[in-house]
Amino acid sequence: MSWSREKTAWAFVAPCLFVLLSVAAWPLLRTIFLSFTDAQLEHMSGAKFIYWENFKALFSDKDWKQSVYNTLLFAACSVPCETLLGLFVALALHKPFKGRGLLRAAVLVPWAIPTIVSARMWGWMLHDVYGILNELLVRVGILSAPLPWTASPELSFWTIVMVDVWKTTPFMALLLLAGLQSLPQDCFEAALVDGVSKKRIFFRITLPLLRPTLIVTLIFRTLEALRIFDLVYILSNGGPKTMTMSVYARRYLVDYANVGYGSAAAVCLSLIVALITILYINVGRHRILEER
Amino acid sequence: MSTIALKNVTKSFRDHQIISGIDLELSGNACTVLVGPSGCGKSTLLRLICGLEEPTTGEVHIDGRCVNTLPPVERGIAMVFQSYALYPHMTVFDNMAFALKISGCSKTDIAQRVHKAAKTLNVEHLLDRKPKELSGGQRQRVAIGRAIVRHPKIFLFDEPLSNLDAALRVKMRHELARLKAELKTTMIYVTHDQSEAMTLADTIVVMRDGRIEQAGTPLSLYHHPENLFVAGFIGSPTMNFLKAIVEKIQSQYLVLRFDSGETLSIPITRAELSARKPSLSLGETITVGIRPEDIKEEVSSTEDGAIFSGKVSLVENLGNETHVWVTLPGGATLNLRQAKKDVPHALGQEVALLVRAARCHIFDPQGKAIQRTQKEAACSP
Amino acid sequence: MARSSPLRRLGFGLFCSIIVVLCLFPFYWAMVSSLKSGTEIFATDLWPKALTFQNYGTILQDASFGRSFLNSTLVALSTVGMALLLSITASFALARIPFRGRKRILLAILSVTMFPQVAVLSGMFELVRFFGLYNHCSALILSYMTITVPFTAWTLTNFMREIPKELEEAAIIDGASYLTILVKIFLPILSPALVTTGLLAFIAAWNEFLFALTFTLTNQARTVPVAISLLSGASQHELPWGNIMAASVLVTLPLVVLVVIFQRRIISGLTVGAVKG
Numbered sequence: 001m002s003w004s005r006e007k008t009a010w011a012f013v014a015p016c017l018f019v020l021l022s023v024a025a026w027p028l029l030r031t032i033f034l035s036f037t038d039a040q041l042e043h044m045s046g047a048k049f050i051y052w053e054n055f056k057a058l059f060s061d062k063d064w065k066q067s068v069y070n071t072l073l074f075a076a077c078s079v080p081c082e083t084l085l086g087l088f089v090a091l092a093l094h095k096p097f098k099g100r101g102l103l104r105a106a107v108l109v110p111w112a113i114p115t116i117v118s119a120r121m122w123g124w125m126l127h128d129v130y131g132i133l134n135e136l137l138v139r140v141g142i143l144s145a146p147l148p149w150t151a152s153p154e155l156s157f158w159t160i161v162m163v164d165v166w167k168t169t170p171f172m173a174l175l176l177l178a179g180l181q182s183l184p185q186d187c188f189e190a191a192l193v194d195g196v197s198k199k200r201i202f203f204r205i206t207l208p209l210l211r212p213t214l215i216v217t218l219i220f221r222t223l224e225a226l227r228i229f230d231l232v233y234i235l236s237n238g239g240p241k242t243m244t245m246s247v248y249a250r251r252y253l254v255d256y257a258n259v260g261y262g263s264a265a266a267v268c269l270s271l272i273v274a275l276i277t278i279l280y281i282n283v284g285r286h287r288i289l290e291e292r
Numbered sequence: 293m294s295t296i297a298l299k300n301v302t303k304s305f306r307d308h309q310i311i312s313g314i315d316l317e318l319s320g321n322a323c324t325v326l327v328g329p330s331g332c333g334k335s336t337l338l339r340l341i342c343g344l345e346e347p348t349t350g351e352v353h354i355d356g357r358c359v360n361t362l363p364p365v366e367r368g369i370a371m372v373f374q375s376y377a378l379y380p381h382m383t384v385f386d387n388m389a390f391a392l393k394i395s396g397c398s399k400t401d402i403a404q405r406v407h408k409a410a411k412t413l414n415v416e417h418l419l420d421r422k423p424k425e426l427s428g429g430q431r432q433r434v435a436i437g438r439a440i441v442r443h444p445k446i447f448l449f450d451e452p453l454s455n456l457d458a459a460l461r462v463k464m465r466h467e468l469a470r471l472k473a474e475l476k477t478t479m480i481y482v483t484h485d486q487s488e489a490m491t492l493a494d495t496i497v498v499m500r501d502g503r504i505e506q507a508g509t510p511l512s513l514y515h516h517p518e519n520l521f522v523a524g525f526i527g528s529p530t531m532n533f534l535k536a537i538v539e540k541i542q543s544q545y546l547v548l549r550f551d552s553g554e555t556l557s558i559p560i561t562r563a564e565l566s567a568r569k570p571s572l573s574l575g576e577t578i579t580v581g582i583r584p585e586d587i588k589e590e591v592s593s594t595e596d597g598a599i600f601s602g603k604v605s606l607v608e609n610l611g612n613e614t615h616v617w618v619t620l621p622g623g624a625t626l627n628l629r630q631a632k633k634d635v636p637h638a639l640g641q642e643v644a645l646l647v648r649a650a651r652c653h654i655f656d657p658q659g660k661a662i663q664r665t666q667k668e669a670a671c672s673p
Numbered sequence: 674m675a676r677s678s679p680l681r682r683l684g685f686g687l688f689c690s691i692i693v694v695l696c697l698f699p700f701y702w703a704m705v706s707s708l709k710s711g712t713e714i715f716a717t718d719l720w721p722k723a724l725t726f727q728n729y730g731t732i733l734q735d736a737s738f739g740r741s742f743l744n745s746t747l748v749a750l751s752t753v754g755m756a757l758l759l760s761i762t763a764s765f766a767l768a769r770i771p772f773r774g775r776k777r778i779l780l781a782i783l784s785v786t787m788f789p790q791v792a793v794l795s796g797m798f799e800l801v802r803f804f805g806l807y808n809h810c811s812a813l814i815l816s817y818m819t820i821t822v823p824f825t826a827w828t829l830t831n832f833m834r835e836i837p838k839e840l841e842e843a844a845i846i847d848g849a850s851y852l853t854i855l856v857k858i859f860l861p862i863l864s865p866a867l868v869t870t871g872l873l874a875f876i877a878a879w880n881e882f883l884f885a886l887t888f889t890l891t892n893q894a895r896t897v898p899v900a901i902s903l904l905s906g907a908s909q910h911e912l913p914w915g916n917i918m919a920a921s922v923l924v925t926l927p928l929v930v931l932v933v934i935f936q937r938r939i940i941s942g943l944t945v946g947a948v949k950g
Contacts, residue, residue, distance in 0.1 A: 004772065005770060005771070005851075006772045007773065008766070008850075008851050008852075009766040009768065009770040009771075009772035009775070010766075010772065011762075012762040012763060012765055012766035012770070013762070013763045013766045013767065013778060015759050015762070015763070016759040016760055016762070016763035016822060016826055017763070017778065019759055019818055019822055020703075020781070020782070020785060020818075020822060020823065021801075023793075023800070023815060023816065023818045023819045023822075024785045024788075024793060024819050024823070026796060026800070027793035027794075027795075027796025027797045027799070027800055027819070028788070028792055028793050028796060029796065030795065030796030030799055030800075031792055031793060031794070031795045032794040034795050034796070034799075039795075041798075043844060044798075044799055044802075074698065085907060092685075092688060093689075097685070097689075099689070101936060101937070102693075103692065103693060104688055104936045104937070105932055105933045105936040106692070106693045106696045106697055107692065107693075107696055107941075108932045108936055109696055109697060109700060109929055109932060110696050110699075110924075110933045112928040112929065112931070113700065113880075113923070113925050113929075114879065114882070114897075114898050114924060115880060115882065115898075116879035116880075116882050116898040116899075116901055116902050117898070117901060117921040117924055117925055118699065119697070120703075120901060120902075120917055120918075120921050121699040121700065121702065121703045121718065121918070121921055122699060124702070124706060124914050124917070125699060127914075130715045130717075130914075132702060132716075132717045135717040136717075144808055149874055160701060166695070166699075169948070170692070170696055174940055174943070175943060175944060178940055178941075178943075178944040179944070182944075220787070221788075223787045226789065227789035227790060227791065227793070229790070229871075229882070229883050230882045230883070230898075233882070233886075233902070234715075234902055245791075246789060246790075246791045246883075249791045249794070250791060250794065250883065252792055252888070253791075253795055253798075254794075254887055259795050259798070262794075262795060263795045265791075266789070266791045266792045266794060266795065267792070269789050269791060269792065270788065270789060270792040271751070273787070273788070273789055277784075277787060
């Protein structure tokens with residue numbers, strides 16, 4: 001019986017597995033292979049094996065270093081910001097009230113809008129001459145003169161962070177809110193009956209119970225932040241100050257048709273992502289073990 | 293009518309052994325109840341019989357044939373689950389007809405069988421409803437109906453009543469008893485509730501830690517428990533246990549001395565005493581068991597026994613009877629049953645109690661019962 | 674619960690309103706801008722002086738935009754259909770049938786969802802060219818499998834795990850095969866979950882940009898996000914903002930409607946994958 005069960009299981013999994021192997025594993029392996037060649041977009045088959053040449057060139061490129069720095073900085077700024085803001089909003093909304101469904105729908109809109117579209121919308125709102133944000137801020141008196149949000153290389157990096165925070169915070173808040181709602185209510189009731197202060201309840205009960213959810217959402221968000229592409233592609237003028245690893249890799253791969261070199265950049269990005277994932281998982285697990 | 297035989301069956305999940313070497317044979321139209329504390333392996337045993345689990349070693353036989361590798365449906369069994377496991381998206385009719393449809397019965401045949409089962413169970417008017425529109429008791433009936441329509445050789449029940457409230461549980465228990473008489477098939481019933489076991493079973497199998505502690509009729513288990521565990525598990529309120537030291541071994545009596553100083557001579561023959569190997573020696577500590585109803589307050593009685601005095605520490609009035617807990621000077625407690633007509637006790641009141649020698653159970657230091665014929669005579673007062 | 678003071682309730686209401694405004698304002702502004710005519714768009718009035726649908730007219734008359742809208746719909750729907758079809762059986766096996774290698778497959782699926790898309794870009798390019806799909810919608814359907822299949826398989830697996838084991842066992846005792854259990858018991862019970870998962874996959878496919886930008890070349894094969902990103906005027910600094918905003922509203926509207934209708938379901942779908950990870 002167990003033999004036929006295994007057979008059925010594999011038959012059920014096989015189509016999905018086949019597709020995943022051919023559209024995920026195989027291209028990934030090919031990318032790794034191509035990163036060691038001098039493949040060009042127009043004649044990939046005639047590629048020569050050039051060992052570590054691409055990687056050597058990559059590591060000596062100032063722009064690559066800058067884009068690694070930019071990506072890491074972007075993740076380090078946006079993710080904690082989104083998590084903290086999201087947690088704050090989630091805690092505030094963690095009670096039943098009228099119009100909750102409406103709020104939830106409103107909060108989902110920034111997440112559901114295609115990134116390209118939200119980049120375009122913000123690009124328009126942040127236009128240095130006609131943008132409404134400049135106009136409003138100047139009129140209120142926060143700014144003395146309009147800011148070139150997207151045109152200035154220095155500023156546009158922070159603009160990208162801001163738009164990402166706008167797009168993702170509501171979504172984080174909803175995930176954390178769902179996490180909060182799934183926590184056992186009797187713990188909180190018991191604490192309230194015992195007269196524990198709200199601050200203590202948060203730090204001693206809510207936060208530890210929410211930790212698994214927090215860690216998982218944090219991992220997902222960080223990995224997403226590390227591969228950011230769409231926002232940067234639209235909102236920046238493509239200068240090195242805002243370039244991220246994904247943009248860099250794609251630019252060499254497609255625009256400069258240097259598949260070998262672009263693949264090398266993509267492989268490096270994957271390695272960084274994998275490294276950070278492992279780091280996160282180890283830290284998370286370590287904490288969980290401590291608790292037991 | 294079917295026979296089920298388990299031959300040296302064991303079951304392990306990873307390194308954890310749930311069932312450790314069980315031999316059991318069940319036959320006839322009997323209802324066998326597997327009972328024991330949670331985690332004793334009774335549900336696993338049921339799942340081994342129905343084929344949801346495969347034994348790690350040993351063989352399961354149904355009607356003389358080894359069914360280890362046979363899928364559940366070919367074993368001729370039906371099962372009722374604790375959570376009912378009704379298909380939530382199907383009507384009651386479809387729930388009951390599902391197995392028949394799979395087996396390829398004709399439509400008229402299905403309708404006929406479902407209606408007949410529904411009639412037996414009084415759920416005919418519910419056939420078009422979905423499970424979520426039913427009450428707990430109705431769901432339970434439908435779950436049983438789903439088992440009945442297939443005309444199985446063997447019925448398995450996995451704690452079917454434990455999700456119901458107390459009143460409904462008693463009602464459904466009666467209905468199961470009626471059904472048992474009507475269906476005349478082999479039934480195996482798992483429960484942790486010993487009163488369900490006592491009322492429904494032809495045979496009770498008491499399990500603990502993956503082993504069978506004792507198997508027998510309900511009354512034989514009640515009157516002749518083979519060990520301390522069964523003695524304590526069967527019967528409510530539970531049997532009282534007192535430690536005692538063997539003081540004298542005489543030809544017809546065993547004289548015991550309790551911690552608090554009382555002595556008790558228990559009638560027992562030499563042959564019965566020597567049935568236990570190695571034979572009991574002087575100074576050994578054994579356990580005396582006495583059921584609450586076998587403790588009397590008539591101190592003036594001429595009956596043989598030991599008289600204990602103590603203070604009433606807890607009184608539970610049930611209306612038809614009263615349970616009284618008496619704390620002895622040594623710290624041990626005795627629990628006795630007072631009939632309604634007796635004068636109720638007050639907390640702290642001094643009472644003298646007679647533990648009737650004829651009705652005592654004795655257990656050796658390892659917890660095994662030393663059976664006596666004299667006790668049997670006392671069983672039916 | 675004690676009734677909170679009116680002041681607190683007012684504060685809470687204000688807090689909620691701020692959140693709603695922050696979330697919706699860009700969308701509102703895009704809508705307002707798209708309804709303004711000619712030069713009025715450069716004024717920052719919160720409501721157009723004269724409503725005009727001129728921008729929408731331009732966008733809708735543009736054959737290439739209509740084409741890309743059609744492409745987006747086609748690609749997203751086929752992607753969802755195929756991803757669900759592939760994941761239903763797989764997730765049933767992964768969630769309910771014990772077999773060797775199950776944990777490893779799940780881990781592999783999870784790691785694919787975490788991988789950066791760029792990492793498969795050159796390999797995928799090769800694959801697309803090998804099948805002769807370059808600048809063709811099917812190239813997008815093929816490449817979107819990379820994103821959607823791991824996601825749908827993972828989410829459905831988690832949904833399937835929530836179904837009580839007894840239900841499956843009751844069906845086994847009733848004589849049902851695994852396929853019957855899946856089709857007759859699990860799928861009907863899981864139909865809301867299927868809608869949720871499909872919806873999330875749809876949004877992912879509808880919004881995808883990197884593959885769409887890379888594997889298409891002409892208006893014939895482009896999807897809406899790419900079309901919007903490429904909308905430009907005579908020069909870099911004279912973007913047709915009115916048209917862009919009109920197109921943005923058009924492409925977002927279906928999503929907003931879906932989100933409003935299915936908000937509860939969407940959240941359940943997102944958390945089933947995330948919280949249990």
